[in-house]
Amino acid sequence: MxxxxxxxxxxxxxxxxxxxxxxxxxxxxxxxxxxxxxxxxxxxxxxxxxxxxxxxxxxxxxxxxxxxxxxxxxxxxxxxxxxxxxxxxxxxxxxxxxxxxxxxxxxxxxxxxxxxxxxxxxxxxxxxxxxxQLDVTDARILQFLKGQNPLAGSPIPIMKAVIRSDSGYKIVFPIIYFINGTEGINELSSSLTNLERLGLLKIEDDKYSTIDSDYDFIRNNFTVQQVLQYHPDISFEKMCFSITPLGMNFLEVCL
Structure with a gap:
């Protein structure tokens, strides 16, 4: 040129x-x-x-x-x-x-x-x-996380909705998470799963934040309250995800 x-x-x-x-x-x-x-x-x-x-x-x-x-x-x-x-x-x-x-x-x-x-x-x-391999919801979650100034490996609260009985349990919603926006449970759940697939996040079903109040933003969400009102047999259980070292670098470079 x-x-x-x-x-x-x-x-x-x-x-x-x-x-x-x-x-x-x-x-x-x-x-x-x-x-x-x-x-x-x-x-x-x-x-x-x-x-x-x-x-x-x-x-x-x-x-x-x-x-x-x-x-x-x-x-x-x-x-x-x-x-x-x-x-x-x-x-x-x-x-x-x-x-x-x-x-x-x-x-x-x-x-x-x-x-x-x-x-x-x-x-x-x-x-x-x-x-x-990101869509707009994936990007919005990452932007939200960037604003929270997370540490690599620190637990970020999510929940799952299950029905338990003597014969076992059924998972109703495997991942429940909310950010400021109009996205629903299924959309956000899919995005978190995609972000984990890409190596930016790690979802941990058997771990959770020790600060119980960290989960109040999920428990008090209107959608969750509606589910509890009409389906009292459903329980919400604590989980977490964390940002991987690769994810931290991605946030630093791309957001």
């Missing part, structure tokens, strides 16, 4: 910095980003008509701008050439996920993290594949 085309990205980037004092430091990495952007999206970013190749022009712009805004927060001394094993797959995959804000934000974060040498010990190529 013609080096003069760096004008497409660098003014935007230095605008996020609030000046051009670090332009020399960032020029090389930003040129790499622009080159790979061209490879994946097949156009010069200044050519608005060519953005029609993407499903949604606004989403493409948002991805680019979000990434550059994130990169602009990196101290100049920590800026590096982004590893192509991260940058290439992330840009390629992002083309198919940019319409959903939660997932687009994750791609912007991992793209920006690839510029930051402080993240080298925790960023992993598998994170791109993990994002590709």
């Amino acid at each position: 013609d080096p003069n085309q760096l004008k497409d990205f660098l003014p935007l980037f230095t605008g996020f910095l609030g000046g051009a004092t670090s332009a020399g430091v960032f020029a090389g990495p930003i040129q790499t980003f622009q080159d790979w952007w061209y490879v994946n999206y097949g156009h010069d970013v200044s050519n608005q008509a060519a953005l029609l190749r993407a499903k949604n022009e606004i989403d493409v712009e948002n991805l680019r701008n979000s990434t550059l805004q994130e990169v602009a927060t990196i101290p100049p001394e920590n800026v590096q050439e982004p590893p192509l094993k991260i940058l290439g797959p992330a840009l390629e995959a992002s083309k198919y996920y940019i319409e959903e804000e939660e997932l687009r934000s994750m791609f912007a974060k991992i793209l920006a993290s690839s510029f930051d040498n402080r993240k080298n010990s925790i960023i992993h190529p598998s994170f791109v594949e993990i994002i590709k």
Whole structure:
């Protein structure tokens, strides 16, 4: 690509910095980003008509701008050439996920993290594949967990609903968990199962938090109260899940 085309990205980037004092430091990495952007999206970013190749022009712009805004927060001394094993797959995959804000934000974060040498010990190529296997509910759970500042391995309360009798027991809801939103028990349960499959969480049926009040947000939930009202034979039993070391790194890099 013609080096003069760096004008497409660098003014935007230095605008996020609030000046051009670090332009020399960032020029090389930003040129790499622009080159790979061209490879994946097949156009010069200044050519608005060519953005029609993407499903949604606004989403493409948002991805680019979000990434550059994130990169602009990196101290100049920590800026590096982004590893192509991260940058290439992330840009390629992002083309198919940019319409959903939660997932687009994750791609912007991992793209920006690839510029930051402080993240080298925790960023992993598998994170791109993990994002590709998330849906919006999965992403919302991870964002919620990030806001809780959890520790790796510390118990996070969940419950299960069972019916016990002399002849055995029946599991009604294997996992019950709630976040702020409209998702139901089955949707959230499926998402936690998927996050465990991806290695970000570990669900433990035989362990639970020793602080009983930690489970009140489940016991007092309207849906749970309704179940208890109409099905008094159902009992709710304590369980937990925890965030794995891989999951902690993913939260740090991608959220």
